[in-house]
Amino acid sequence: MSLENTWHLRRVADNASKACWICYKPSTSVLITPNNKDFFYICVGHLSDRGFCQPDADEATAIAAQKKKDELDREIETVKKEYEEKQKLKREKRKGKDKDKEKDVKGKEEDEDKQDEKAKDDRIKELSKSKELSQNELAPRIYHLSKNFYQMRLDKLRNAEIAKRNRERLNNPANFPSVPSSNP
Structure with a gap:
């Protein structure tokens, strides 16, 4: 048999988990051949x-390249956001100086607190998005077993x-000797 x-x-779903082939712990990951002849958890x-x-x-x-691209995209986005926040702060300070030189310190502190909270919320959202990309999604999906484990799978199938052929032979009565018909 060639495999x-x-x-x-x-x-598989959590409720369909079965024992791992190696350590016998419950697992939801299954390795299966492309022709569906063999599989194991x-x-x-x-x-x-x-x-x-x-x-x-x-x-x-391909996965390594995708990871690098995603990391670069995230880094670019963070740099852009930081730059935009700094530019907003500079513009607001200029406007604040021109418009209200009489604005009290308390009002400025409140504005800064609101901006800090907004920046903090943006950071939290950004971090939560990066956590959503789980390792399972980025893990490879095609594997090749080492020669020893591959040979174990072949031996098991063989x-x-x-055993199946032996059971069939035992169930077939033609394989057993017949009762003698002549007198001894």
């Missing part, structure tokens, strides 16, 4: 273990096939 050493990562921690499996090279580089 390709390419495994796709799939997720595996912990996310084992997927990052180089001794167990390695991600597909093409997909790993043994299951042999």
